[in-house]
Amino acid sequence: MLKCVSFCFFSPTGGTKKAGGIFCCEIAEKITEIDLTAQGFDGAAAEGELTVIAAPVFGGRIPQAAAERIRMLSGSGKLAVTLAVYGNRAYEDALFELNRLVSECGFQVAASAALIAEHSILPELGAGRPDEADVKEIREFAGKVEAVLKNGAPGNVAVPGNEPYKEPMSSHGIPALLEGCIKCGTCAKVCPMGAVAVGENGPVTDSGRCIFCMACVSACPGYVRVVPPQMAEMLGQKLAPFKEIRRDNEFFLP
Ligand SMILES: Cc1cc2nc3c(=O)[nH]c(=O)nc-3n(C[C@H](O)[C@H](O)[C@H](O)COP(=O)(O)O)c2cc1C
Incomplete structure (x- = not known):
């Protein structure tokens, strides 16, 4: 087990924090939380042997607000694990974008994952996730990441996604x-x-x-x-096919 990780998360409804927290608890004795969701967040210094950076997927991308706050972190060559957490539809360019961003901040990405949580707009998608099976997989991933870190400088981590990224979500209204x-x-x-x-x-x-x-x-x-x-009804219809399927978590190691 590692002594300490910094866990940086943008998590408006808690799914990203929950999924990432399972990983952090498995890999380190001490977790320093850096809540990028906090109103007025204006930067924080990551500490410990590893920085875990977790963001939700909005429209197949990282929310711009999350990206702006991640940019306030300084990597200085530190190792990072990136987690994109999504609601059982698709994560498209989000993990790729997250890795690019985190590298630009000076971190070295040691491993990545796309994890499932309840869809925060339509909780019937990914209902109850992360569940017991997810917890088991995330814990196994933590064990593998620990082994990678023990072996010294990790190599490149390839994740799916394209550039130019998908267009960000267009106008979405307000609650x-x-x-x-x-x-x-x-x-x-x-x-x-x-x-x-x-x-x-x-x-x-x-x-x-x-x-x-x-x-x-x-x-x-x-x-x-x-x-x-009206929007709930429209989204309910559009996303109905994703209620019937179970997306798998995906893990990426060097
Ligand atoms: C505006 C918005 C857009 C979303 N877009 C996607 C998406 O493209 N694909 C997907 O599978 N889930 C999508 N979701 C679901 C979230 O990615 C998922 O619920 C995530 O766990 C939310 O994180 P949080 O609980 O930390 O807020 C979206 C949610 C919101 C609010």
């Missing part, structure tokens, strides 16, 4: 608000982008800042912040 908001301010507190302000009349969302990450929807204690019903 809708049902009757019954108690103006508790949770939505404003959890928004990674600081896009929500709660006034006398309830929450107001800045559509220019909102990245539709579902942090506010998943945290709303009254369940009144929701995916706009």
Whole structure:
């Protein structure tokens, strides 16, 4: 086991943190968390023998906000493991993009994985994941990564993906608000982008800042912040085929 890893994650609804956390707990005695999701994140120094960098997949890409925050990390030649976490549809260029980004920040990518978690917009996709079988696979991967690190400088890690990357998601709207908001301010507190302000009349969302990450929807204690019903129906139809299949985690070593 390693003594210490830094675990850097962008995780609006917790799936990325959960999947990456399984890996970190298996590989190191001590985990220093660097929460890239935190509002106003403005950089942090990674410590320990390894830096684990985990991001969710939005539209087959790394969310731009996550990319901007990863760029604030300084690698200085440190070893990194990259994890792209997605909701049982596809990860397309996301892991490739993440590896490119992390290398540009000065890290050396020692291993990578594409892992499944619940789809944060449609939780029927990837429901209950990571599950027991995923935990077993992620732990085995951690063992293999440890062996790679013991053998000295790792070689190149090839992952699927193309350049130029897929176009980022186009306009996505903002969450809708049902009757019954108690103006508790949770939505404003959890928004990674600081896009929500709660006034006398309830929450107001800045559509220019909102990245539709579902942090506010998943945290709303009254369940009144929701995916706009029309969009939920459209996505439900579009993504229906992915409810029936089980995507595999994929692991990449040098
Ligand atoms: C705006 C948006 C776009 C998404 N795009 C994809 C996608 O292209 N492919 C996929 O399989 N899952 C997609 N997902 C699901 C997330 O990748 C998945 O739920 C991830 O675990 C979310 O991370 P989090 O729980 O840390 O927020 C998307 C989710 C959101 C909110």
